[in-house]
Amino acid sequence: MSPHAELVSRLRAAWLSGKTRPMEYRLAQLEALGRFLDEKKQDILEATAADMRKPPFEVEVSELSICRSELNHTLNNLGAWMKDKHVEKNWATQLDSAFIRKDPYGVVLIIGPWNYPINLLLVPLIGAIAAGNCVVMKPSEITRNVERLVAETLPRYLDEDCFAVVTAGVEETTRLLENKFDYIFFTGSPSVGRIVMTAAAKHLTPVTLELGGKNPCYVSDSCNVQNVARRVAWGRFFNAGQTCVAPDYVLCSVEMQEKLLPALREAITEFYSPNPRESPDFGRIVGDRQFQRVQALLHSGHTAIGGQTDAGERYIAPTVLVEVQQDDPVMQEEIFGPILPILTVASVDDAIAFINARERPLVLYVFSSRKEVVKRVLERTSSGGFCANDTIMHMTIPSLPFGGIGQSGLGRYHGRSSFETFSHQRSALLRGAGRETLNTPRYPPYAPHRLPLLRAATETKRRATCLLL
Incomplete structure (x- = not known):
């Protein structure tokens, strides 16, 4: 038996023992995860800085704070989430109990990415623990320092009979996926997501795929340009642009572009100084391969702001591109770096048409002081999430559930949605052993005169409705 198969088998035995099912056990493991975040905070800050020079402030906001919030939200609500949900019954089962039980799936695999290596590994882990599963975690090998930290220290906080960390590269992960898991949760690129889904299909294993894509940001002519510039620049250049929910490109009118460019230049200077390379608040691209890919995208359109690079530091300046064409390389893939293309459109309807002609994004942004514009974009587009202003x-x-749609992902998590993602909705009907006379109408030999009674007892009736025309 391979080491991975042995590990999965050991965790499955622990799950079958029922060890993870009591609420007290789940709460204890979640509390232990909270201690990991508190006690290893400095180690996390140092590891993320070593991997991608991530500013401590950004780590606090996007890694530690979000994990603590998710953890506390789960601890506050787990008792209510675990309760059976009783459902409406037909006449034939009025004396019985019908409910939905939230069962754990069993042994879950969580594969985390490198861009937010703590957040995007631990937030789904919180949901998996809350739902009563055993978990195998596979942190990204690209952020080596965080991978080492998680592998060496997290198992000391959690029950090693039920939770394990596996360090693996591409080949080892491929072999890991050959094992039968009861649920797989993957965060990463669509190309790898297809590989994960193909492997899961061999065992008919359900999956959640948190992928990504090109998130549009429509800026209407009716808005506060300075506010828009600050909020877009923050979202685009946070973590050096290596964020799956970052605005990937801006759509606006020619007139708005003329106003937005100086406002963006001002915001970038305010955030990162005239020389962002020297700013302690601006990170770096995670690796050489990723740096070369992002650097190649700078050849699209015309550089209006930034554009400086340093391969030795894996530094790419906060950059804004204009005169970008729809078929330019920067518009063919998720950028995942500090580059913001601006494309011009004539109207909100043209922006909507542009967005709808492409794969549905993970999130869609719109900026406008007019509620009707925001409402129009929300109602006429489709995306995993939506955020205005x-x-x-x-x-x-x-x-708020988080997840993609179509090319940008499959499934959702965060808060209660995480608990439900890792829970099997098990239908249960508990009938009494007596009252057999009431069951007689359904038994052979069939008698046509019993059919109306049987239908009345089992069919759901349409309620009277009142339509306001």
Whole structure:
């Protein structure tokens, strides 16, 4: 038996023992995860700085704070989430009990990405623990320092019979996926997501795929340009642009572009100084391969702001591109770097048509002081999430489900949605052993005169409705 198969088998035995099912056990493991975040905070700050020179402030906001919020939200509500949900019954089952039980799936695999290596590994882990599963975690090998930290220290906080960390590269992860898991949660690129889904299909394993894509940001002519520039620049250049929910490109009129460019230049200077390379608040691209890919995208359109690079530091300046064409390389893939293309459109309807002609994004942003414009974009487009007059901030609300649609992902999590993602909705009907006379109408030999009674007892009736025309 391979080491991975042995590990999965060991965790499955622990799950079958029922060890993870009591609420007290789940709460204890979640509390232990909270201690990991508190006690290893400095180690996390140092590891993320070593991997991608991520500013401590950004780590606090996007990694630690979001994990704590998710953890506390789950601890506050787990008792209510775990309760059986009783459902409406037909006449034949009025004396019985019909409900939905939230069962754990069993042994879950969580594969985390490198861009937010703590957040995007631990937030789904919180949901998996809350739902009563055993978990195998696979942190990204690209952020080596965080991978080492998680592998060496997290198992000391959690029950090693039920939770394990696997360090693996591409080949080892491929072999890991050959094992039968009861649920797989993957965050990463669409290309790798297809590989994960193909592997899961061999065992008919359900999956959640948190992918990404090109998130549009429409800026209407009716808005405060300075506010828009600050919020878009923050969302685009946070974590050096390596954020799946970052605004990927801006759509606006020619007139708005003329106003927006100087406002963006001012915001970038305010945030990162005239020389962002020297700013302690601006990160770096995670690796050489990623740097070369993003650097190649700078050849699209015309550089209006930034554009400076340093391969030795893996530094790419906060950059704004104009005169970008729809078929330019920067518009063919998710940028995942500090580059913001601006494309011009004639109207909100043209922007909507542009967005709808492409794959549905993970999130869609719109800036406008007119509610009817925001409403029009919301109603006539489709995306995993939607945020008006800001960027990224929808991620800070645990009660909002997060996930993509179509090319940008499959499934959702955060808050209660995480608990439900990792829970099997098990239907249960508990009938009494007696009252057999009431069952007689359904038994052979069939008698046509019993059919009306049987239909009355089992069919759901349409309620009377009142339509206001």
